[in-house]
Amino acid sequence: MKFTTLLTSAAAIAALVLAGATSASAESTLEIVKKRGHVRCQVGPASPGFYFLDSKGDWQGLDVTVCQAVAAAIFGDPTKLEIQSVSSQARFTSLANGDSDLLSRTATWTMSRDTQLGIDFLTPNFYDGQGFTVRKESGITSALELKGAKVCVTSGTTTESNLADFSRTHDLNISAVTFEDFNVRDETYLQGGCDAVTADKSALAGNLAAFPVPGDHLILPDTLSKEPLAPAVRHGDNQWADIVRWSEFAMVNAEELGITSANVDDMRANSKNPSIRRVLGVEGNIHEGIGLDKDWAYNIIKLVGNYGEVYEKYIGDGENAIGIPRAGSANALWTKGGLMYSPPMR
Amino acid sequence: MEYVRTKDTPTRKPPLNESSLLGWLKINLFDTLFSSVLTILVLIAIFFAVKSLWIWGISDGVWIAETRRECFKINIDGACWAGVIAWLDNIFYGRYPREELWRINLGGLLLILWMLPLWLPRVRGKIFVGLSVVALYPFLAGYLFSGGEKGIFMQVMITAAIVGLAVNVANAVTGYFNRGSLSSFILRKIGKSDAPEKQQRNILLAILLIAFVAVFVWQMGWVVENVTWTKWGGLFLTFVIAGIGIASALPGGIILALGRRSKLPVVSVLSTAFIELFRSVPLITVLFMATTMFPLFVPEGFVLNKLVQVIIAVCLFNACYIAEIVRAGLQAIPKGQYEGAHTIGLGYWGAMGLIIMPQALKHMIPNIVGSFIGLLKDTTLVSIIGLFDILNILRAISKDTPWIGLHKEPLVFGAILFFIICFAMSKYSRHLEAKLATGHKN
Numbered sequence: 040m041k042f043t044t045l046l047t048s049a050a051a052i053a054a055l056v057l058a059g060a061t062s063a064s065a066e067s068t069l070e071i072v073k074k075r076g077h078v079r080c081q082v083g084p085a086s087p088g089f090y091f092l093d094s095k096g097d098w099q100g101l102d103v104t105v106c107q108a109v110a111a112a113i114f115g116d117p118t119k120l121e122i123q124s125v126s127s128q129a130r131f132t133s134l135a136n137g138d139s140d141l142l143s144r145t146a147t148w149t150m151s152r153d154t155q156l157g158i159d160f161l162t163p164n165f166y167d168g169q170g171f172t173v174r175k176e177s178g179i180t181s182a183l184e185l186k187g188a189k190v191c192v193t194s195g196t197t198t199e200s201n202l203a204d205f206s207r208t209h210d211l212n213i214s215a216v217t218f219e220d221f222n223v224r225d226e227t228y229l230q231g232g233c234d235a236v237t238a239d240k241s242a243l244a245g246n247l248a249a250f251p252v253p254g255d256h257l258i259l260p261d262t263l264s265k266e267p268l269a270p271a272v273r274h275g276d277n278q279w280a281d282i283v284r285w286s287e288f289a290m291v292n293a294e295e296l297g298i299t300s301a302n303v304d305d306m307r308a309n310s311k312n313p314s315i316r317r318v319l320g321v322e323g324n325i326h327e328g329i330g331l332d333k334d335w336a337y338n339i340i341k342l343v344g345n346y347g348e349v350y351e352k353y354i355g356d357g358e359n360a361i362g363i364p365r366a367g368s369a370n371a372l373w374t375k376g377g378l379m380y381s382p383p384m385r
Numbered sequence: 386m387e388y389v390r391t392k393d394t395p396t397r398k399p400p401l402n403e404s405s406l407l408g409w410l411k412i413n414l415f416d417t418l419f420s421s422v423l424t425i426l427v428l429i430a431i432f433f434a435v436k437s438l439w440i441w442g443i444s445d446g447v448w449i450a451e452t453r454r455e456c457f458k459i460n461i462d463g464a465c466w467a468g469v470i471a472w473l474d475n476i477f478y479g480r481y482p483r484e485e486l487w488r489i490n491l492g493g494l495l496l497i498l499w500m501l502p503l504w505l506p507r508v509r510g511k512i513f514v515g516l517s518v519v520a521l522y523p524f525l526a527g528y529l530f531s532g533g534e535k536g537i538f539m540q541v542m543i544t545a546a547i548v549g550l551a552v553n554v555a556n557a558v559t560g561y562f563n564r565g566s567l568s569s570f571i572l573r574k575i576g577k578s579d580a581p582e583k584q585q586r587n588i589l590l591a592i593l594l595i596a597f598v599a600v601f602v603w604q605m606g607w608v609v610e611n612v613t614w615t616k617w618g619g620l621f622l623t624f625v626i627a628g629i630g631i632a633s634a635l636p637g638g639i640i641l642a643l644g645r646r647s648k649l650p651v652v653s654v655l656s657t658a659f660i661e662l663f664r665s666v667p668l669i670t671v672l673f674m675a676t677t678m679f680p681l682f683v684p685e686g687f688v689l690n691k692l693v694q695v696i697i698a699v700c701l702f703n704a705c706y707i708a709e710i711v712r713a714g715l716q717a718i719p720k721g722q723y724e725g726a727h728t729i730g731l732g733y734w735g736a737m738g739l740i741i742m743p744q745a746l747k748h749m750i751p752n753i754v755g756s757f758i759g760l761l762k763d764t765t766l767v768s769i770i771g772l773f774d775i776l777n778i779l780r781a782i783s784k785d786t787p788w789i790g791l792h793k794e795p796l797v798f799g800a801i802l803f804f805i806i807c808f809a810m811s812k813y814s815r816h817l818e819a820k821l822a823t824g825h826k827n
Binding site for chain 1: 453454457461471472474475478479480481483613615616618673676677681769770771773777778780781783784785786787789790791792
């Protein structure tokens with residue numbers, strides 16, 4: 040690696056010379072973003088339902104709505120975004136070195152990532168857990184029956200190590216067959232190369248819907264792991280973290296209060312509920328501490344939607360959604376037994 | 386004299402097994418029992434491979450559907466081409482705004498228009514065509530593709546490019562219709578063909594200047610919307626990276642090769658070190674270094690965009706490979722050629738430019754084109770660092786909700802596309818070899 044170090048040092052020196060007088064300033068992320076005119080938001084190489092390109096070349100998905108919400112809160116325009124698609128190997132470096140302002144890409148919030156990588160995870164926007172898909176004809180109804188089974192898994196993620204832990208804990212002697220690409224993994228499973236597939240349940244449901252005959256397969260009820268999928272920002276800029284966190288909360292809060300993108304104008308004009316009036320900036324001054332306009336939450340709800348709306352559109356029952364029911368899951372509102380809970384906005 | 390034949394013997398037909406189709410088959414495919422068996426086995430294998438491909442792709446293929454689920458309903462065993470068709474814009478142009486696609490098409494057309502004179506007979510000044518396309522076209526295309534505000538330097542270069550293009554086209558037209566070069570044609574038209582050379586030159590310069598000023602004034606009002614590089618993608622991005630890589634790798638490689646063979650120790654050692662270092666590192670490492678490590682070493686806020694970093698990395702990397710090919714070509718030139726060049730009074734650059742390099746490059750065309758084809762295919766590595774080149778776009782289809790899991794068909798389509806492009810390049814290289822093979826036919 041001597042050469043590569045040499046190369047980068049040379050490049051760094053050249054860049055320093057080029058950059059000239061522009062010294063590293065202590066500008067806040069919000070100032071940088073406002074000056075640049077758009078938010079740099081990092082997603083991954085595409086994951087159905089969460090971040091994917093559509094045939095018109097636009098990024099869509101549940102995680103993309105977090106980016107859009109932040110852009111709407113700052114600029115009043117959810118398209119003031121540069122979506123960066125970064126490989127999972129480079130994702131945290133890219134955030135830490137300032138390439139991205141925000142990471143929103145089904146990254147699991149773990150203690151080591153939160154405390155060792157110079158980044159901070161915010162509120163999970165999706166609670167996932169690892170599970171198994173098996174063929175119905177195999178007669179398997181519980182993960183504990185997978186003794187000695189061959190299980191297809193994508194490599195390089197927490198999924199692989201969770202599988203190994205699970206196998207060891209329950210003495211199942213599972214052999215993992217690893218793949219880089221989930222398509223090849225599923226293809227192998229469909230052709231009988233594995234007895235089961237393991238991945239986060241959301242992904243399993245999305246992929247299962249795309250099998251030639253979905254009815255022949257079954258997602259086992261067991262959940263191997265906790266996967267709180269959360270956006271993340273660089274460590275140390277608390278104001279920026281606040282903006283992203285409260286943009287997320289605004290969407291959850293709006294759902295709780297019954298504000299949708301369709302009725303938000305009506306609510307702003309006519310609602311007498313003080314909670315709604317505070318969220319929409321009609322009364323109170325909740326926007327002052329966060330450094331945004333009075334309309335920030337109104338813009339998010341109007342232009343992006345509340346959490347329930349975007350969930351249905353991309354994950355739930357919408358026409359183009361991957362079809363994971365929300366009722367009874369951890370992603371339901373806390374009032375319906377789920378974990379989606381926003382602190383009060385007052 | 387009676388032994389001398391006065392008439393030719395009548396020509397006889399070649400033996401049957403030399404001329405007829407059956408004879409050819411007998412000699413080439415069914416010569417012995419062993420080769421007959423082999424032939425039949427291979428034919429059977431080809432038949433089954435083609436048949437199953439045909440059934441999957443053509444006879445069972447689904448061409449019109451809204452989603453993959455619909456494809457399954459129509460024919461569960463066939464290929465679902467509908468998804469590829471729905472994504473064609475993405476595959477060719479990436480995320481480029483749909484209402485701005487004409488800019489990419491225009492850029493491509495201009496390039497073809499600019500290069501066309503190279504293949505036309507009777508056109509003079511082909512070296513000028515080649516040089517101007519490498520030196521000027523990138524500015525015009527660069528602005529056309531990215532748009533936004535133009536600095537004064539860009540304005541001058543864009544003007545120069547437009548004038549250069551116009552001169553090229555006009556020159557090609559006059560040349561093709563046997564009217565001589567553009568300058569002689571103009572002079573004849575205004576009745577100055579017999580004027581002294583100095584006056585002729587001044588007239589031509591004045592015309593050029595007027596054209597330059599006119600175009601400059603026009604282009605000041607010409608502004609196209611800014612499209613950031615993050616929206617570039619698909620085959621377009623692949624062509625941009627490979628095109629710049631190819632255009633700069635050859636001159637870079639020649640310089641490095643000459644440097645490596647130089648008698649000046651500093652130049653030679655530096656060139657050798659550069660070549661060896663880049664050649665001993667995989668391209669993907671160079672790409673990762675360029676994109677993920679580089680930002681750590683520069684002050685916050687200073688950003689060289691990722692596409693530029695990637696292009697620089699690709700250019701440097703390929704220049705080193707071309708350098709070694711050129712060096713091989715140089716070493717194949719007999720010493721007599723060098724000595725001969727010197728005896729007629731040519732210096733180093735004269736000898737290289739007029740005698741040695743043309744021969745060396747001609748010999749090395751297959752290798753150079755081979756390396757360029759490799760470069761084109763290597764550009765798909767940029768998908769690993771997150772650029773949406775054609776490979777990444779093709780893979781993204783399987784993650785678009787209506788087409789979840791559709792991954793074989795896009796890759797097959799990509800393979801066909803790459804085959805067409807690479808095969809065309811390889812054919813062109815054969816054509817070039819044949820055209821340049823003067824006096825070396827054995």
